[in-house]
Amino acid sequence: MKSLAILGSTGSVGKSTLDVIRKNKDEFKIELLTARTNFRLMAEQCKEFTPKFVYLENKEAQKSFLDELGTNNPQVTLLSDEKELNQIIASEDLEIVVAAMVGIVGLKPVFQAIKHGKHILLANKESYVVAGEILNNLSKKTGATIFPIDSEHSAIHQCLMGVKNKESISRLILTGSGGPFLNRDINDFKNITPKEATTHPIWNMGDKISVDSSTMMNKCLEIIEAKWLFGFDDIDVLIHPEGIIHSLVEFKDKSLIAQLSIPDMKIPIAYGLGFPERINSGGDSLDFEKISNLSFVKPDSKKFPSLVLAKDCINSGGTSFSTLNAANEECVASFLEGRIGYLDIHKIISEVLDKSDIKMVEEIGDIFEADMQSREMTKELININ
Ligand SMILES: NC(=O)c1ccc[n+]([C@@H]2O[C@H](COP(=O)([O-])OP(=O)(O)OC[C@H]3O[C@@H](n4cnc5c(N)ncnc54)[C@H](OP(=O)(O)O)[C@@H]3O)[C@@H](O)[C@H]2O)c1
The missing domain is CATH 3.40.50.720 (NAD(P)-binding Rossmann-like Domain)
Known part of the structure; x- marks a missing residue:
C-alpha cells in the first residue's frame, strides 16, 4: 500500500x-x-x-x-x-x-x-x-x-511518454477552455461580478482558480508551470471551449500527440496516483458520438492581457514570478470581497510588475521577500483604487 x-x-x-x-x-x-x-x-x-x-x-x-x-x-x-x-x-x-x-x-x-x-x-x-x-x-x-496533476500538464506528461530526445519536440500546446467570458463583449468586462467570475462553464473548481481562469491568469501561471516542469520556454496556448483535448505536443516531423478525456480532475489525479500503472479514476468514458463539435480559437490577448504576462515574466526571470503571483493573489481576494472591480485586477498587477525591482533568486528567502514586497505594494494600490 x-x-x-x-x-x-x-x-x-x-x-x-x-x-x-x-x-x-x-x-x-x-x-x-x-x-x-x-x-x-x-x-x-x-x-x-x-x-x-x-x-x-x-x-x-x-x-x-x-x-x-x-x-x-x-x-x-x-x-x-x-x-x-x-x-x-x-x-x-x-x-x-x-x-x-x-x-x-x-x-x-x-x-x-x-x-x-x-x-x-x-x-x-x-x-x-x-x-x-x-x-x-x-x-x-x-x-x-x-x-x-493539473490537467494540461498531465496531458503533456502523457504525450511525452517514450520521448527520449528533447530535440524531437517542436512545441508544447496548452489548451484552455477560455473561461466564462470568452464570448462576452469586452466593453461589458467592467460589470463582471464575483459570482459570474466564479461560475466556470465546464470545470467545478475553487474560487481563486475560477477567477484566474476567467482572466486567463490561470493559463499564464500554467505556461510558467510548464516551463519549469518540461524545460521549454516556447509554449503556445490554444482556446478549446469544450475542454476535451487537454493539451498537445508537436514533434519535429509535425506530427501531433494529444490527450483526450471528459473534463474531470479525477482522471489526471488517477494518472498521477497510479503512475506508471493505470488505475480506476471513477470518471466517465468520453462518448465520441455525443460530441457534436471540437472547436479551437486563437487566444485574444487584448481581451485577456494576463496571457502576455507569462512571456514578460519568463524574459525577466528572478523574482518576477513571485511578484506576479502575489499581486494576483491579493487582487483576486480583493475582487472576491467586492473591494476592486474586475478590470482593476489586471491594471494593478501590471502596475506592481512595472514598479517592482526584479532581483535574482539565490535562495528560498528571496522568494518570500519578493512576495511580501509585492503584497504590500498591491495593497497600497488597492486602497487608493
Ligand atoms: N480545482 C481544480 O480543478 C484545479 C485544477 C488544476 C489545478 N488546481 C490547483 O490546485 C490548487 C487547489 O485548487 P482548488 O480549486 O482545489 O482550491 P479550493 O477548492 O479553494 O481548495 C483549497 C484547499 O486548500 C486549503 N487551504 C486554503 N488556505 C490554506 C492555508 N492557509 N493553509 C492550509 N490549507 C489551506 C483549503 O482549506 P479550507 O477548505 O479549510 O479553506 C482547501 O482544502 C490551486 O493551486 C489550483 O490552482 C485546481
Whole structure:
C-alpha cells in the first residue's frame, strides 16, 4: 500500500483525490490530511478515511474539529502547529504528498516534501510558478519527484511518454477552455461580478482558480508551470471551449500527440496516483458520438492581457514570478470581497510588475521577500483604487 498525504483535502482537488482513493482503497493508505478552516468536512473525511494525522491551519477550527469528531471515532492525532506538520511530511512512513492547497501557502510544505525526497503530486501551481528553479534543483539533490496533476500538464506528461530526445519536440500546446467570458463583449468586462467570475462553464473548481481562469491568469501561471516542469520556454496556448483535448505536443516531423478525456480532475489525479500503472479514476468514458463539435480559437490577448504576462515574466526571470503571483493573489481576494472591480485586477498587477525591482533568486528567502514586497505594494494600490 502506498502512503499518502493530501494537503488541502477539503478543496476541489482534495475531494477529487479522495474520490479516486475511494475507488482504489486497497492501494493507498492515508497518513495525513490538511485544510485551513473546514473542520466539519475534515471530520467527515476522517471518519471515512481514518488518517493517522490531521492539521488545520486555523486554531479555532482545530478546537471545533475535535468536538465535531467526537469521542467514539477513529484515533486521529491533531497536529498543533507547522513544526509538527513538517515532521510528518518529512517522516519515512510517507511516500506521496498531494499538494492541493491553494496559493503561496503551499510553498513551505512543498519545499519540505521535496527536501525529504517525496513523490509530489502537484496541483498547487503557485508554489512551483514562483520557485520552480529552486524546487527543481532541490529535487535533483534529494531524489524527489514533481509530478503534475493539473490537467494540461498531465496531458503533456502523457504525450511525452517514450520521448527520449528533447530535440524531437517542436512545441508544447496548452489548451484552455477560455473561461466564462470568452464570448462576452469586452466593453461589458467592467460589470463582471464575483459570482459570474466564479461560475466556470465546464470545470467545478475553487474560487481563486475560477477567477484566474476567467482572466486567463490561470493559463499564464500554467505556461510558467510548464516551463519549469518540461524545460521549454516556447509554449503556445490554444482556446478549446469544450475542454476535451487537454493539451498537445508537436514533434519535429509535425506530427501531433494529444490527450483526450471528459473534463474531470479525477482522471489526471488517477494518472498521477497510479503512475506508471493505470488505475480506476471513477470518471466517465468520453462518448465520441455525443460530441457534436471540437472547436479551437486563437487566444485574444487584448481581451485577456494576463496571457502576455507569462512571456514578460519568463524574459525577466528572478523574482518576477513571485511578484506576479502575489499581486494576483491579493487582487483576486480583493475582487472576491467586492473591494476592486474586475478590470482593476489586471491594471494593478501590471502596475506592481512595472514598479517592482526584479532581483535574482539565490535562495528560498528571496522568494518570500519578493512576495511580501509585492503584497504590500498591491495593497497600497488597492486602497487608493
Ligand atoms: N480545482 C481544480 O480543478 C484545479 C485544477 C488544476 C489545478 N488546481 C490547483 O490546485 C490548487 C487547489 O485548487 P482548488 O480549486 O482545489 O482550491 P479550493 O477548492 O479553494 O481548495 C483549497 C484547499 O486548500 C486549503 N487551504 C486554503 N488556505 C490554506 C492555508 N492557509 N493553509 C492550509 N490549507 C489551506 C483549503 O482549506 P479550507 O477548505 O479549510 O479553506 C482547501 O482544502 C490551486 O493551486 C489550483 O490552482 C485546481
